[in-house]
Amino acid sequence: MAAVSGLVWRPLRQVSGLLKRRFHRTAPAALQVTVRDAINQGMDEELERDEKVFLLGEEVAQYDGAYKVSRGLWKKYGDKRIIDTPISEMGFAGIAVGAAMAGLRPICEFMTFNFSMQAIDQVINSAAKTYYMSGGLQSVPIVFRGPNGASAGVAAQHSQCFAAWYGHCPGLKVVSPWNSEDAKGLIKSAIRDNNPVVVLENELMYGVPFEFPSEAQSKDFLVPIGKAKIERQGTHITVVSHSRPVGHCLEAAAVLSKEGVECEVINMRTIRPMDMETIEASVMKTNHLVTVEGGWPQFGVGAEICARIMEGPAFNFLDAPAVRVTGADVPMPYAKILEDNSIPQVKDIIFAIKKTLNI
Amino acid sequence: MAVAIGAVRVWRQSRILGQAALLLLRRPGAQGLTISHPHRQQEQQFSSLDDKPQFPGASAEFIDKLEFIQPNVISGIPIYRVMDRQGQIINPSEDPHLPKEKVLKFYKSMTLLNTMDRILYESQRQGRISFYMTNYGEEGTHVGSAAALDNTDLVFGQYREAAVGAAYAAKRANANRVVICYFGEGAASEGDAHAGFNFAATLECPIIFFCRNNGYAISTPTSEQYRGDGIAARGPGYGILSIRVDGNDVFAVYNATKEARRRAVAENQPFLIEAMTYRIGHHSTSDDSSAYRSVDEVNYWDKQDHPISRLRHYLLSRGWWDEEQEKAWRKQSRKKVMEAFEQAERKPKPNPNLLFSDVYQEMPSQLRKQQESLARHLQTYGEHYPLEHFDK
Numbered sequence: 001m002a003a004v005s006g007l008v009w010r011p012l013r014q015v016s017g018l019l020k021r022r023f024h025r026t027a028p029a030a031l032q033v034t035v036r037d038a039i040n041q042g043m044d045e046e047l048e049r050d051e052k053v054f055l056l057g058e059e060v061a062q063y064d065g066a067y068k069v070s071r072g073l074w075k076k077y078g079d080k081r082i083i084d085t086p087i088s089e090m091g092f093a094g095i096a097v098g099a100a101m102a103g104l105r106p107i108c109e110f111m112t113f114n115f116s117m118q119a120i121d122q123v124i125n126s127a128a129k130t131y132y133m134s135g136g137l138q139s140v141p142i143v144f145r146g147p148n149g150a151s152a153g154v155a156a157q158h159s160q161c162f163a164a165w166y167g168h169c170p171g172l173k174v175v176s177p178w179n180s181e182d183a184k185g186l187i188k189s190a191i192r193d194n195n196p197v198v199v200l201e202n203e204l205m206y207g208v209p210f211e212f213p214s215e216a217q218s219k220d221f222l223v224p225i226g227k228a229k230i231e232r233q234g235t236h237i238t239v240v241s242h243s244r245p246v247g248h249c250l251e252a253a254a255v256l257s258k259e260g261v262e263c264e265v266i267n268m269r270t271i272r273p274m275d276m277e278t279i280e281a282s283v284m285k286t287n288h289l290v291t292v293e294g295g296w297p298q299f300g301v302g303a304e305i306c307a308r309i310m311e312g313p314a315f316n317f318l319d320a321p322a323v324r325v326t327g328a329d330v331p332m333p334y335a336k337i338l339e340d341n342s343i344p345q346v347k348d349i350i351f352a353i354k355k356t357l358n359i
Numbered sequence: 360m361a362v363a364i365g366a367v368r369v370w371r372q373s374r375i376l377g378q379a380a381l382l383l384l385r386r387p388g389a390q391g392l393t394i395s396h397p398h399r400q401q402e403q404q405f406s407s408l409d410d411k412p413q414f415p416g417a418s419a420e421f422i423d424k425l426e427f428i429q430p431n432v433i434s435g436i437p438i439y440r441v442m443d444r445q446g447q448i449i450n451p452s453e454d455p456h457l458p459k460e461k462v463l464k465f466y467k468s469m470t471l472l473n474t475m476d477r478i479l480y481e482s483q484r485q486g487r488i489s490f491y492m493t494n495y496g497e498e499g500t501h502v503g504s505a506a507a508l509d510n511t512d513l514v515f516g517q518y519r520e521a522a523v524g525a526a527y528a529a530k531r532a533n534a535n536r537v538v539i540c541y542f543g544e545g546a547a548s549e550g551d552a553h554a555g556f557n558f559a560a561t562l563e564c565p566i567i568f569f570c571r572n573n574g575y576a577i578s579t580p581t582s583e584q585y586r587g588d589g590i591a592a593r594g595p596g597y598g599i600l601s602i603r604v605d606g607n608d609v610f611a612v613y614n615a616t617k618e619a620r621r622r623a624v625a626e627n628q629p630f631l632i633e634a635m636t637y638r639i640g641h642h643s644t645s646d647d648s649s650a651y652r653s654v655d656e657v658n659y660w661d662k663q664d665h666p667i668s669r670l671r672h673y674l675l676s677r678g679w680w681d682e683e684q685e686k687a688w689r690k691q692s693r694k695k696v697m698e699a700f701e702q703a704e705r706k707p708k709p710n711p712n713l714l715f716s717d718v719y720q721e722m723p724s725q726l727r728k729q730q731e732s733l734a735r736h737l738q739t740y741g742e743h744y745p746l747e748h749f750d751k
Contacts, residue, residue: 080531083562085558086554086557086558086561088553088554088557088558090520090550090551090554091520091551091553091554091555091557091558092520092554092558093520094518094519094520094521094523094524094551094554094555095520095521095523095524095527095558095562096524097520097521097524098515098518098520098521098522098523098524098525098526098527098528099524099525099527099528100524101521101524101525102513102524102525102528102529103528103532104528104531106524122520122521126518126521131717131718131719131720132717132718134717135713135717136716136717139720170718171718171719173719194720195719195720226723273723273724273725
């Protein structure tokens with residue numbers, strides 16, 4: 001107890017019972033931060049830290065961002081650091097790549113990743129491949145970020161998940177945060193990384209608040225790219241997921257826990273390079289695997305995980321074939337009842353887990 | 360005839376109005392996007408008594424006559440030149456008066472390039488290299504423009520918008536550099552050329568867009584590539600200062616690029632130079648252009664309007680060059696190219712472990728494992744591989 005000193009940030013209130021008598025003092029409510037604010041904080045801190053960092057995209061400046069993720073940044077940093085562009089993804093992605101080649105560190109925002117298809121030549125051919133093609137001479141320290149995957153009622157052309165598309169390409173790093181801690185730590189790591197990084201956010205998660213641990217409040221808090229996180233320990237089955245479905249997996253795990261099934265839920269955090277060590281270690285412990293993703297099944301993230309499990313040591317520990325839970329193999333329908341049933345729901349995850357465990 | 364003249368008049372009128380508008384838009388003291396101004400758009404002086412247009416989207420007068428602007432393809436943007444086809448200076452005030460050594464450097468660069476083209480084209484036919492594209496007929500555009508740049512300027516051979524991004528970065532850094540982006544009249548049809556032009560203008564970047572209009576995009580002639588007045592006519596549509604030059608006149612190319620460079624850096628704005636020229640050779644070693652154009656057409660350009668010939672006439676008329684030097688230089692340049700080629704052929708190939716590096720700045724573990732696996736494999740079975748051709 002005497003170790004508490006003036007250097008400790010946490011208020012003395014937390015150990016008040018022993019040291020001082022204080023009335024009507026409760027421990028401070030844990031800090032709640034939405035995913036949107038976490039990304040905003042991360043960008044703000046990196047803009048402040050390095051003047052070569054700048055943000056460009058549609059509506060990012062005066063409008064505060066189409067989803068308000070860049071709120072307040074233009075007011076603070078001005079026209080030189082927060083730039084509104086004409087409506088040409090191909091155009092501003094190319095400009096961002098050129099700026100990165102010439103020594104700046106751009107954050108290129110796509111209003112959604114569906115529009116990144118307009119610019120995909122710039123992302124893959126100009127950004128991802130250039131370091132290799134130049135024999136290590138020309139780096140492209142760029143971040144492409146924006147909301148990815150299904151939203152609500154925006155139909156087929158605005159609901160696609162690009163994790164598998166970008167995860168396919170050597171030269172790119174691809175991250176997919178779930179909660180606020182992921183979002184802040186990964187955007188900061190992405191901005192500091194000298195390789196091109198794709199940050200796949202999720203529009204439906206922007207407004208969701210999460211408890212923000214004290215480490216995450218530091219300006220140097222980073223979540224390492226390429227490292228998954230075990231969100232929930234378990235012994236009976238490994239459930240691997242990324243982005244919003246991680247929350248659904250935790251809900252499914254809570255339901256199954258009451259039935260005596262303990263799920264180990266892994267939040268991938270990074271799509272490429274994939275943290276297979278964590279997944280393999282978990283499968284070797286639980287002997288069962290279910291993957292959960294919002295994207296389409298063919299050539300998807302789950303397909304890659306299953307293939308790699310087969311190629312590695314964990315295969316011999318499987319007691320049953322791995323099962324993938326994915327989005328339905330159709331363009332996202334517009335009718336609400338169809339859309340709801342086209343993305344993995346908690347009941348689908350529970351069903352897949354029970355099927356794998358044969359219960 | 361009357362239609363054409365009428366069209367020119369209308370076009371010129373709107374061009375003058377457009378230029379006046381451009382001057383109005385460029386407020387003194389505005390450093391592009393760096394001014395802090397509460398309103399992004401120009402201020403409107405609202406006065407209900409005046410019947411002037413108030414639209415934010417254009418600065419122009421009203422007109423009460425229905426008239427479509429005629430695209431001017433019969434009498435297009437004039438072509439700036441300094442020398443005639445016989446290498447004689449037309450307007451002495453446009454002569455750059457370059458010193459002898461510099462003009463000789465132009466000539467030697469163009470002819471060395473020509474020699475290298477011949478040798479490398481042949482070597483592809485012999486199977487010694489896999490692919491080649493020649494520069495026949497376009498040597499003036501390359502050498503004239505490159506000579507007008509500084510050593511620190513950035514050159515993009517393609518990637519139009521990346522060039523604009525680099526120019527934006529150069530402006531941010533106050534680097535006193537220009538970015539020049541070369542492309543053909545075919546590539547100008549790409550959507551990203553539109554984006555590049557528009558962004559260069561709106562972001563006010565120090566960039567020169569240099570279009571080599573050589574008449575063909577592989578087999579597609581310009582008559583099928585566009586219906587407007589070439590590429591130079593597109594520049595003003597984006598608010599970009601534009602010029603069309605005789606690409607086979609190395610002094611015209613030099614003068615235009617030099618002035619564009621000076622102003623692009625001083626004023627932070629883009630320039631568009633369309634260099635008219637002719638592709639004498641095939642598009643590449645995979646092409647046989649006799650399939651889509653006549654030998655007579657090619658011969659005309661080779662014999663009557665070649666950038667190297669025109670500069671040679673200029674040099675001869677000044678007594679700076681003669682047949683003896685021509686013979687000697689031909690021999691010397693050929694020897695230079697052959698020696699460099701043979702030296703390159705003798706060089707060993709890069710070490711196989713470089714297959715795995717530079718995908719990312721740091722090598723990921725899967726690639727490192729593969730690299731180590733290859734190294735082990737070569738340790739055991741190396742004798743079955745032609746390792747002597749590779750760097751140790």
